[in-house]
Amino acid sequence: METVFVPIKDEKDIKNIKLAADILKRGGLVALPTETVYGLGANALDETAVAHIFAAKGRPQDNPLIIHVSCIDDVSLYTEDVPSKAYKLMEALCPGPLTVILKRKSNIPDIVSANLETVAVRIPKHAITRAIIKEAGVPIAAPSANLSGKPSPTTAAHVAADMDGKIDMIIDGGPCAVGLESTVVDLTGDIPMLLRPGQIGLSVLRKFLPNIEVDKHVTDLTVSDGPVRSPGMKYKHYSPNAEVIVIEGTLENTQKEILSQMNTFQNAGKKVGVLAQDSAFSPKEADTILYAGDTLDHYAAHLFSYLRQFDDLKMDVILAQFEPKGDISLAIKNRLYRSAANHIIRV
Ligand code: TXA
Ligand code: MG
Secondary structure, three states: OOOEEEEOOOOOOHHHHHHHHHHHHOOOOEEEOOOOOOEEEEEOOOHHHHHHHHHHHOOOOOOOOEEEOOOHHHHHHHEEOOOHHHHHHHHHHOOOOEEEEEEEOOOOOHHHHOOOOEEEEEOOOOHHHHHHHHHHOOOEEOOEOOOOOOOOOOOHHHHHHHHOOOOOEEEEOOOOOOOOOOEEEEOOOOOOEEEEOOOOOHHHHHHHOOOOEEOOOOOOOOOOOOOOOOHHHHOOOOOOOOEEEEEEOOHHHHHHHHHHHHHHHHHOOOOEEEEEOOOOOOOOOOOEEEEOOOOHHHHHHHHHHHHHHHHHOOOOEEEEEEOOOOOOHHHHHHHHHHHOOOOEEEO
C-alpha cells in the first residue's frame, strides 16, 4: 500500500482535514499528531478498521486501545455510569494529555477494549487532530503509531520509519510537545488508580482525586502477582535495538558510574551512547552524547526521539543518566525502566 504523507500546518487546512477524515470514515488508517505522541487512528466503531491497527503495529490482541473524541460532551456517547469525579477531572484537564478509564457502552466493539468492560477515553489537545476527529464524526481508536515494542513516535518521520507502506496516510503536524504518552487514570472503582504516569503528575491529580493510588506496575516491573489492570504494562516496551542501562542517582555519582561502565563496554568492543542529563558532562570517550536538557520536561519531550537516534547511529549500548526530580520523574522513570528492561544501576 502507498502511504500518503501530508503536512498540515494548522486546523484551518480544511481540505486536508477533510481528506484525513474521509479516509478514517472509509475504514482506513491515518497517523495523527497529538500533544503526547503520534497516534495510529482508525474509526473505533469499525471492527475491521480496528483490526488493521493491531496488524500494522504487530500489537497483541489483549492490549486495549484508547478512543479519542473531540469534546467532553461526546464522552457519554460511548461510556456508562460516569462518576462526577470523572467530569470534574476532565473539565479541568481536557483537552490535554489525560486518558480516563470508564465503563464501556456496547456500541464500542469488543476488539477496541480487548473484551474488557471498560474503555479508555482521551480528548487530545492538538487542534489538527481534534478537527479531524470532529470532521470524521466518529470516535477514533489510536494507540501510539510505533511498531509494538519500539519507542513511541514523536515526529512524523518516526511514524514513517515504522509504518510506511502499512497505512493509508501520515499527517505531519510537527514534533509532539510533551513527548510521553498520556497519563492514564482508572475511575471505574472506588479508589482512582494511576495506571500510567504522564506529564499530568500526581500532585495535580490529587487536587481532584485525593485518594488516588498508584498501580504497582507503574514503577515496579518485577511484580507478577494478581491481574494486570492495564494490559499494556506487561509487554516489552520502548525498546531500541541498543541495550539501555539506566544510571540513576545524583548528577555527580552518575557521571562517575557512566565513565566506568563506558570503559568496560568499549573494552569489549561496543559502541556506547550517553544520554546525558547534565549539560556540563562531556565525556570525550563516548561514541555519541545526546543531551536530554537541563529540565526534566525537556528530557521527557526528547527521550523517545533520542532512543531512536542512538539506533540510527548504530550504538550497541545506551547509558542513560537520570536524576529524578519533581512530578514528571515518575513518567520518565516508567519509560526508562521499560526501555532498559529493568536494567538499572543506582548510585
Ligand atoms: O498519549 C497517548 O495516550 C497516546 C496518543 C496517541 O493518544 N496513545 C497511547 O496509546 O499511548 P497506547 O495504545 O500506546 O497505550 C494505551 C495504554 C496501554 O497501556 C493500554 O493497555 C492501556 O492504555 N489501556 C487502554 N484501554 C484500557 C482499559 N480499558 N483499561 C486499562 N488500560 C487500558
Ligand atoms: Mg504505545
